Amino acid sequence: MTPMPLIFAGTCDLAGKVRGKAFPADQLDKRLQRGVGWTPTNVQINCFDGIGESPFGALGDLLLIPDPSTEVKVDFGTGAVEHFMLGNITTLDGDPWELCTRSLLQSALDRLHQVAGIRLIAAFEHEFQLKGEPAVRNQGYGLEAFEVQRCLCETLMGALKQAGMEPDSIMKEYGDNQYEVVVGPNEGVRAADAAVILRELTRSTARSLGEAATFTPIRDVASVGNGVHIHMSFIDDDGQPVTYDEAGACGMSALTGAFAAGVLKYLENIIALTAPSDISYERLTPHRWSAAYNNLGFRDREASLRVCPVTRKEPVSIARQFNMEYRAADAAACPHLALAAIVHAGAQGIEEGLRSPAPTEEDLSLLAPDDLAARGFIRLPTSLAAALDRFEASETAKGWFPVPFAAVYRAHKEAEMAHVAEMDITGKCAAYEDSY
Numbered sequence: 001m002t003p004m005p006l007i008f009a010g011t012c013d014l015a016g017k018v019r020g021k022a023f024p025a026d027q028l029d030k031r032l033q034r035g036v037g038w039t040p041t042n043v044q045i046n047c048f049d050g051i052g053e054s055p056f057g058a059l060g061d062l063l064l065i066p067d068p069s070t071e072v073k074v075d076f077g078t079g080a081v082e083h084f085m086l087g088n089i090t091t092l093d094g095d096p097w098e099l100c101t102r103s104l105l106q107s108a109l110d111r112l113h114q115v116a117g118i119r120l121i122a123a124f125e126h127e128f129q130l131k132g133e134p135a136v137r138n139q140g141y142g143l144e145a146f147e148v149q150r151c152l153c154e155t156l157m158g159a160l161k162q163a164g165m166e167p168d169s170i171m172k173e174y175g176d177n178q179y180e181v182v183v184g185p186n187e188g189v190r191a192a193d194a195a196v197i198l199r200e201l202t203r204s205t206a207r208s209l210g211e212a213a214t215f216t217p218i219r220d221v222a223s224v225g226n227g228v229h230i231h232m233s234f235i236d237d238d239g240q241p242v243t244y245d246e247a248g249a250c251g252m253s254a255l256t257g258a259f260a261a262g263v264l265k266y267l268e269n270i271i272a273l274t275a276p277s278d279i280s281y282e283r284l285t286p287h288r289w290s291a292a293y294n295n296l297g298f299r300d301r302e303a304s305l306r307v308c309p310v311t312r313k314e315p316v317s318i319a320r321q322f323n324m325e326y327r328a329a330d331a332a333a334c335p336h337l338a339l340a341a342i343v344h345a346g347a348q349g350i351e352e353g354l355r356s357p358a359p360t361e362e363d364l365s366l367l368a369p370d371d372l373a374a375r376g377f378i379r380l381p382t383s384l385a386a387a388l389d390r391f392e393a394s395e396t397a398k399g400w401f402p403v404p405f406a407a408v409y410r411a412h413k414e415a416e417m418a419h420v421a422e423m424d425i426t427g428k429c430a431a432y433e434d435s436y
């Protein structure tokens with residue numbers, strides 16, 4: 001018997017999961033045209049394999065069309081070769097389906113281009129943990145813990161390179177068994193594709209070495225969370241960087257400032273899309289170096305939005321390296337959906353002509369609520385239910401998405417919340433660790 005090589009065509013869905021179907025590799029040409037069949041109600045499969053209330057029921061047919069530019073083919077030497085592509089969900093007529101996350105991101109990017117003539121460059125920084133007990137303890141950023149997993153780190157970086165990414169760095173992070181992996185920036189949809197691919201390759205790398213990796217937002221509330229930090233900068237149509245202005249606040253161009261102001265203004269309304277799990281809000285608490293308020297920090301790792309340091313010296317190189325980082329995201333979020341929400345909020349800020357936010361330089365958790373309010377800061381929602389309410393309360397934010405989106409997303413998340421409702425926090429963390 002000869003095994004038949006298969007290619008998996010997948011979509012990263014509302015649960016941030018890659019789901020799809022595999023077909024024989026020799027059918028690729030046909031599948032690039034006609035895709036694989038897909039079902040509307042699949043969008044309601046949540047991260048616990050429950051199905052939220054669906055407006056589609058058992059009805060309807062869609063296509064999932066693989067995009068060859070996302071092809072990943074990696075041989076981990078464990079038997080079969082991992083081979084997949086991400087794709088877009090379309091109607092049978094070939095139009096984008098209104099709940100296809102990749103298409104939702106594309107329309108946010110199109111809007112940004114229309115509003116400001118700019119293109120987004122983004123890089124996702126990921127933290128993850130290896131399941132089980134750590135081989136060595138007391139090893140925040142430690143060499144020994146890195147060496148214990150050198151094989152995993154080298155295999156992962158090699159796999160990422162083979163998948164077309166530019167591996168940047170990898171380290172033992174602060175938490176038990178926690179590692180962080182960083183790849184270089186990509187333009188537009190490709191940046192979110194890269195984030196999805198990185199998560200999958202991290203899990204496969206770990207599996208190939210007898211380990212298991214989890215990107216759960218937080219594994220143990222007594223420790224730190226696993227963040228996803230999204231670095232963003234802009235170029236114009238000629239490829240010239242437009243994020244930086246020496247004379248601007250913290251080096252931000254007026255355009256960057258307006259984008260940042262939009263993100264902070266609408267942060268409470270979009271956070272249900274960037275930190276979308278029940279336990280995401282355990283991570284988004286003060287003093288975990290994540291994000292708890294709608295503030296801009298200059299090189300401050302507790303701000304929701306951070307202006308990052310530059311290491312280059314020449315003005316041209318500074319302008320290219322300069323970027324800001326959105327920290328209120330985690331890997332329960334679909335990267336395409338999270339980025340779509342951030343880009344819409346930023347584009348809205350540009351459209352509204354907002355002024356650059358003033359950076360904070362103090363611990364906002366020490367300020368009295370009145371002081372916070374007087375300075376325009378709010379504590380971000382402290383639960384998924386509250387975050388969903390804030391999304392639905394904003395006609396502006398809801399309006400960035402096709403009409404059915406908000407209700408579908410709510411129903412999806414309701415089923416997810418119901419699954420964990422009776423669990424204590426340890427049980428919830430275990431359930432999410434199992435899923436992500």
Ligand code: GLU
Binds near residue numbers: 226283288
């Ligand atoms: N683990 C932190 C988080 O949840 C981030 C730590 C860091 O700054 O790298 O976002």
Ligand code: MG
Binds near residue numbers: 127173180
């Ligand atoms: Mg980190």
